[in-house]
Amino acid sequence: MATNTVVPALLVEMEAEFSAQLRARTPIGGTCSSGMSLYRKIIRDNIGGVLRSVFPLFCRCLNEAEIRELVEVYLSRHSASQPEFHQVATELLLFMSQHYPISPHDLALLEYEWLMYAVEIDDSNVPFPQKISLPLGKAAEVDVACNPTLKMVALPFLIQEGEPCYEDGEQLNYYALYRKHNNTLYQKQLSQLDVQLLSAIHEQIISAEQMLNNAALSLADISLRSWLETNNNDEILSLKYIG
Template sequence: MLNTPATMLTEIELFSKAIRQQPKQKSTRRYHEFICENIVGVIENTFPLFSGTQSADDLNQLANEFIYYHSATEPEFHQIATEFVQFIQNKVELMPRLLKLIEYEWVTFNAEIAMIRTNETHSSWEEISAQPNAFTLSCNAVMQLIEVPFLVEEDAVNFLSKDEDSVVYGVYRTKENIVVSQKLRDIDVAIIQLISQTPKITLAKAEQHIHTHLAEFNFMYWVHSFTQNQLITIQFLGDKHD
């Protein structure tokens, strides 16, 4: 393999530096504008709720600052989105609630592109409820919990009135490749954390644990509901886990 000539490397470095600095030279400026437009496109498509809070000038300014200050090493579409989040977290002074909005949208985007297959339950609920010791519980393979200071309703975001107010969403992808963002109660979060922190816990053991703390809670109804919406998966003990 031939080595790249030193003169070419120098020229590329100078050209890249010129593009980052919003050049005045017409030919170089076109490259800068093209890259900036692409970055804005990534922001608008990956973070639509956040973009809705910003003017076109604000988005262009963020894109210009990202190009100038942040050295992205893997400029694929999804990698730019990830590095933009890192740039915002480390370089930009942004209202905490807007930062949380960007992080939330990154979580939903990550759930969409994650190269993980979600498990399917083939047994009937009658079989599962009749043999709770024979089935294990696990969370959806791409599920992430995120605490945020706002409510998401369809394509709108409503920020909560008090700084200390927050809600938790479980973000995951179904076997139909639909990304779901489900608002959770405290009890939902507690059970999901129990399942996440106890690999291969059986349905019977989980029910026993919950009844120790909440005797009146209908755990089996909860499991049935959360397997129906695919946030929780059930697997027969004899099946192989991926």
């Protein structure tokens, strides 16, 4: 019994010492083993690699010294212990949003890049698009569902050819971020009405007839039919005949 109570305590102590040595800006005591030195380098290189891969637009605003400093601050102040690539990306975003001096525009840029990455690794199956028209009297026979990878975001800047454009004042700009059936990442600027309509069907399946009825006060019947057909073609949503 004594062994069972002592060993976990020793393991906890050893793990704490290892973590402290790994996270310290400089080796504790001024030196460390060659193995620890190599592991410290690997960890920092991996975190820097995640930063550059997932947040390339943000990293373009930093020089190499600033990126290295960000990695050091993250290691010393953040307690994340999950090493998987996508978890490191999420932990970096959480850390910078909560504990790192960053402007609202830069934070919005980070969140946009993280969402693009989340869409890219989403393992949801995007259905092959069916070209469907909605003739009068047939709306009850068609289901409407959002693209399962769809993310909507409001940004304080425009995205033009994949680049942030800060010449639009403080106006919020809405975008749909999603993956098409061929795994191509895509983004489309949305109007406030687009956001309203997509939010009404997000994470559920409704009939086109129900959607026409719900939107009757804000959009003419023929306009909504056109909106559904256009966004079906763009793969933001999918239309499918029931049965």
